[in-house]
Each structure stands twice: as structure tokens, then as C-alpha cells.
Amino acid sequence: xxxxxxxxxxxxxxxxxxxxxxxxxxxxxxLSDPRTYGSKNPGATNVLRSGSKAAxxxxxxxxxxxxxxxxxxxxxxxxxxGLEDGTVxxxxxxxxxxxxxxxxxxFQGGKGVATALGVLVGISGWxxxxxxxxxxxxxxxxxxxxxxSLVAAAFAPVYYLLVDGVVWYAEGTIAASxxxxxxxxxxxxxxxxxxxxxxxxSRLGSKKAKPAEGEESAKAxxxxxxxxxx
Numbered sequence: 001x002x003x004x005x006x007x008x009x010x011x012x013x014x015x016x017x018x019x020x021x022x023x024x025x026x027x028x029x030x031l032s033d034p035r036t037y038g039s040k041n042p043g044a045t046n047v048l049r050s051g052s053k054a055a056x057x058x059x060x061x062x063x064x065x066x067x068x069x070x071x072x073x074x075x076x077x078x079x080x081x082g083l084e085d086g087t088v089x090x091x092x093x094x095x096x097x098x099x100x101x102x103x104x105x106x107f108q109g110g111k112g113v114a115t116a117l118g119v120l121v122g123i124s125g126w127x128x129x130x131x132x133x134x135x136x137x138x139x140x141x142x143x144x145x146x147x148x149s150l151v152a153a154a155f156a157p158v159y160y161l162l163v164d165g166v167v168w169y170a171e172g173t174i175a176a177s178x179x180x181x182x183x184x185x186x187x188x189x190x191x192x193x194x195x196x197x198x199x200x201x202s203r204l205g206s207k208k209a210k211p212a213e214g215e216e217s218a219k220a221x222x223x224x225x226x227x228x229x230x
Contacts, residue, residue: 002081002082003082005078005082005083005087006082006083006086006087006090009070009083009087009091010087010090010094011094012070012091013070013090013091013092013094013095013098014094014095014097014098014103015103016066016069016070016095016098017066017067017094017095017096017097017098017099017102017115018098018099018101018102018109019062019102019104020102020104020105020109020110021058021059021062021063021066022034022042022043022044022046022047022059022063022110023035023042023105025047025055025058025059025062026047026050026055026059029054029055031047031050032050034047034049034050035108037049037050041110042105042108042109042110043063043110043111043114044056044057044059044060044063044114045113045145047059059114060114063099063110063114063115063118064114064115064117064118064121065118066098066099066118067092067096067099067114067115067116067118067120067121068118068119068121068122069095069118069122070091070092070094070095070122071091071092071118071119071122071123072122074091075088075122075123085171085173085174086173088122088123088171088173089171089173089174089176089177090173090177092119092122092123092174092177092181093119093177093180093181095118096112096115096116096181096184099112099115100112100184100188110188111149111185111188111189112188113135113149113152113153113185116153116156116181116185117131117132117135119177119181120156120178123160123174123178124167126167127156127160127168130155130159131152131155131156132152134148134151134152134155135148135149135151135152138151138152139204143203143204143205144201144203144204145204146189146192146193146195146196146201147192147196147201149185149189150185150186150189150192150193153181153182153186154182156178156181156182157175157178157182160174160175160178161175
């Protein structure tokens with residue numbers, strides 16, 4: 001029976017991760033579905049494009065919470081049930097995968113930045129703080145959310161292994177889980193990487209993109225009629 005507990009914990013973590021709070025929060029607040037505008041990514045950054053900072057903040061916190069909660073529960077209460085570091089690694093990765101490919105939302109999820117951060121905070125508050133600080137520094141100086149996410153993800157496993165034996169004792173399974181999350185996060189940002197290279201990636205605080213061609217032509221019609229009258 002003990003062998004069943006890690007499996008149950010991992011499945012539960014995936015199901016929790018599958019709750020796409022960007023979609024849920026916007027529905028509750030009567031906002032547009034984030035999958036229909038902007039980057040079409042169901043995440044806090046795209047929800048911010050709706051104009052509601054409150055919705056974006058709530059989404060960010062809930063997405064982080066669903067990564068933190070299963071890891072924290074296993075670390076706090078898992079030992080009597082045989083849930084050790086290997087299970088911590090599994091539930092953290094499962095929650096992250098649930099966000100990327102949510103079973104409740106046709107496996108169309110977000111990029112996993114907030115959820116990955118929640119997992120890291122669950123493993124260690126210091127690890128989460130160091131990773132979040134990296135994101136803030138890069139975002140402040142370069143004004144690219146995607147670049148900040150990529151750099152923070154790359155440094156997360158480095159931080160975990162760098163202070164082994166100082167702040168915590170690094171475990172191989174947890175380190176491997178963090179590396180996998182970093183690689184998947186980079187893969188989910190592949191289009192952002194292409195735009196960064198091309199110099200077309202939007203910066204934090206930048207205005208919305210120009211209207212689509214159909215909208216531009218519609219706006220151009222009245223001026224054409226005016227010219228015809230003259």
C-alpha cells in the first residue's frame with residue numbers, strides 16, 4: 001500500500017496543476033478569455049493585457065500556489081506515508097506539467113513560469129527568492145518578461161546545486177526535476193526566443209500591438225470616401 005501513495009500524490013498534483021486559473025479568474029471576473037487575445041497564453045502576463053491588474057495578480061498567486069502546495073504538503077506530512085525526496089520531485093514536476101498540459105482545458109496550458117516558481121518556493125523559500133530576484137533584475141534592466149523568465153529558469157538549478165551543503169542538501173531527483181522544468185519552460189518560450197533574436201519581442205509596459213489588417217482597412221474606408229467627394 002505504501003507504494004501507492006507516491007502515485008496518488010503525483011496524480012493529485014497533476015490535477016491541481018491542470019486548473020488553469022487564468023481562464024477561471026477571467027471567467028469569474030467577467031473578462032475576456034486570455035486564450036483569445038494577446039499571446040493567447042493562459043497566464044498572468046497575458047491576463048494583464050485585459051487591463052485588469054487585479055485579475056493578473058490573482059492569477060499569478062493562484063498559479064504559483066498550485067505549484068507550491070503539493071510540494072509543501074509532501075515535505076510537511078509525507079514522511080509517515082513513505083513520501084520522500086523522490087516524491088517531492090515528482091509532485092513538483094507533475095503540477096508543472098499540469099499547467100502546461102491541463103487535462104481540464106484540452107491540454108492547452110500556459111508556459112509555467114509562476115507554477116515553476118511555486119514549486120521552487122515549496123522546495124526552499126530561499127531558492128524561490130533567489131530565482132524571483134533573478135527574474136526581477138533581468139526584467140528591470142531589459143524590460144522583457146520572456147527573457148527574465150528564461151534567465152531565471154536557467155539559474156534555478158544552478159542555485160540549487162551551488163549552495164549544496166550550505167543552505168540545504170541537494171537531492172539528485174529534485175535537481176533533475178528542476179532541470180526538466182527549466183528545459184520545458186525554455187521550449188514553451190521558443191517563439192519568444194525567436195522574437196528576441198529578431199528584435200520584435202514586446203517589452204514590459206509597451207503599448208498594445210497595432211490593429212489587424214482588417215481593422216486598418218475598415219478605418220481607412222471613411223477617408224477614401226472623403227477623397228472621392230473632393
